[in-house]
Amino acid sequence: MTAPLPVPGTPAVPVLALGNILLVTLQGDLHDGMAEQLQQDITERIAHSAADGLVIDVSGVDIVDSFLGRVIAEIAASARLMAARTVLCGMRPAVAITLVELGLTLPGLETVLDAARALELFAQAPSGAGPDRSEGGT
Amino acid sequence: MQVPEQAGADSAAHGLADFLERRREQLAQRWADGPLFRTVFTVSRDEAVEACKAVVDALSEVASTGRLESVGAPGFGEVREQLGRMAASRAGRGFTPAQIADEAAGLRTAAVELLRDETEDRPDDEARDVLLALTVLMGTLRLVIMETTVSAGEELIARQQLQLLEVATPVISLWEGVIAVPLIGTLDSARSQVVMESLLQAIVEQRARYAILDITGVPTVDSLVAQHLMKTVAAARLMGAECVVSGIRPAIAQTIVHLGIDLSSVLTRSSLADALAYALSRQGIEVSQRAAGANPR
The missing domain is CATH 1.10.490 (Globin-like)
Known part of the structure; x- marks a missing residue:
């Protein structure tokens, strides 16, 4: 199966590298072509770099439909196959309610409040989720 | 005529x-x-x-x-x-x-x-x-x-x-990063919607890592209420907060089992105190009794 060629003029979703972590910020509408392109970009970046973590920031997304839910789940699954841990962050309350009502609870995907928390998580336990996510709470 | x-x-x-x-x-x-x-x-x-x-x-x-x-x-x-x-x-x-x-x-x-x-x-x-x-x-x-x-x-x-909707669903901050919603009275769709919205809003505002849903005051739990609870737990998880359901009374526990509702995806504790203790220990906070004779601060 060959990936479709990117439509000329389609803005690609930027993938930022922060050390060993890749940061993807989704914003607004993500249509089919962009989603395919993004999936390809991410898997290649993971393969060609030492990245072991992927943070998907959805704080700029107002509307999540079943398509976007599936794209996120697929990205996470392929990242996991390449030994990178995926953390989803920045979901808005309205989006969370919509996803739950749609029955898309994104099982098996780690979720945190915002990007800062996601980076914190990687800083504490670089190799997978540890049982003791201990941090000074006071 | x-x-x-x-x-x-x-x-x-x-x-x-x-x-x-x-x-x-x-x-x-x-x-x-x-x-x-x-x-x-x-x-x-x-x-x-x-x-x-x-x-x-x-x-x-x-x-x-x-x-x-x-x-x-x-x-x-x-x-x-x-x-x-x-x-x-x-x-x-x-x-x-x-x-x-x-x-x-x-x-x-x-x-x-x-x-x-x-x-x-x-x-x-x-x-x-x-x-x-x-x-x-x-x-x-x-x-x-x-x-x-x-x-x-x-x-x-x-x-x-x-x-009544506004009054009946307060979100309480128990500790830094720990919030709780004591649910009182019958949970219907409208109310659980309000609970979910205010809980998620509080998670964002207080940057909470743990949310406790206390159902001590809920008189009956049927499959619909259980579904609402599970939805709320799932939504809180998507926001990056772990949800604990506390205060399930013996009668309600039996009802849930008899109805065949699977709550295994939901973390439960018997009381609000237990749930708070769980949330604190997960954050590495230890609450201990002062040694005898120690000066109170």
């Missing part, structure tokens, strides 16, 4: 409108002494008379348009609010709608007496028609009063339901 009857009814209605305009002052004076107006306008009698005049004007306007039986006649529009206020005030004193209707019927008696005095010397068909028209019109007024009474009650119920 129909045309003369219609014409007769129209002339009776116009006769009634004339009568109401002519006797506006006397009628208002009589009504102002009746219990319905007197007990609402307690400050001054003049005010009651003014209110009565407004009602009489409305009635004569309705009579002149000939729509005696129409509750929605435009003439009633102006006095509707005033009547509603009166009805609400009577209802506030513990009067039932039936009693308010009886008082409204008292208005008719006064009007009929006045009309009788006027037409005593000419007991012809026309006088009888006007009397009939008056009776119909007063019946309509009574309906309007009843309608405003009922709608005032409905508004009250709707307002209180809204207040």
Whole structure:
């Protein structure tokens, strides 16, 4: 199966590298072509770099439909196959309610409040989720 | 046959409108002494008379348009609010709608007496028609009063339901990063929606890592309530907070098992204290008793 060629003029979703972590910020509408392109970009970046973590920031997304839910789940699954841990962050309350009502609870995907928390998580336990996510709470 | 009857009814209605305009002052004076107006306008009698005049004007306007039986006649529009206020005030004193209707019927008696005095010397068909028209019109007024009474009650119920929603779902901050929602009363779809929204909002605002749903005050749990709980837990997880359900009473635990509801995806603790202890230990916070003799800070 060959990936479709990117439509000329389609803005690609930027993938930022922060050390060993890749940061993807989704914003607004993500249509089919962009989603395919993004999936390809991410898997290649993971393969060609030492990245072991992927943070998907959805704080700029107002509307999540079943398509976007599936794209996120697929990205996470392929990242996991390449030994990178995926953390989803920045979901808005309205989006969370919509996803739950749609029955898309994104099982098996780690979720945190915002990007800062996601980076914190990687800083504490670089190799997978540890049982003791201990941090000074006071 | 129909045309003369219609014409007769129209002339009776116009006769009634004339009568109401002519006797506006006397009628208002009589009504102002009746219990319905007197007990609402307690400050001054003049005010009651003014209110009565407004009602009489409305009635004569309705009579002149000939729509005696129409509750929605435009003439009633102006006095509707005033009547509603009166009805609400009577209802506030513990009067039932039936009693308010009886008082409204008292208005008719006064009007009929006045009309009788006027037409005593000419007991012809026309006088009888006007009397009939008056009776119909007063019946309509009574309906309007009843309608405003009922709608005032409905508004009250709707307002209180809204207040109940707000009052019944507080989100409490138990510790830094730990919030709790003590649920009290029956959980229906509307309420669980409010709970979910306010919980998620609080997670964002307080940057909470742990959210505790305490259902000690929920009397019954059926499959719908369990579904709502699981949805709330899933939504909180998507926001990056771990959800703990606490306060499941023995009877409710048995019901859940008997109904075959799978709550295995939901973390549970028996009491709010246990849930808080769990959240604290997960954050690496230890609460211990001070050693004997140590100085209190």
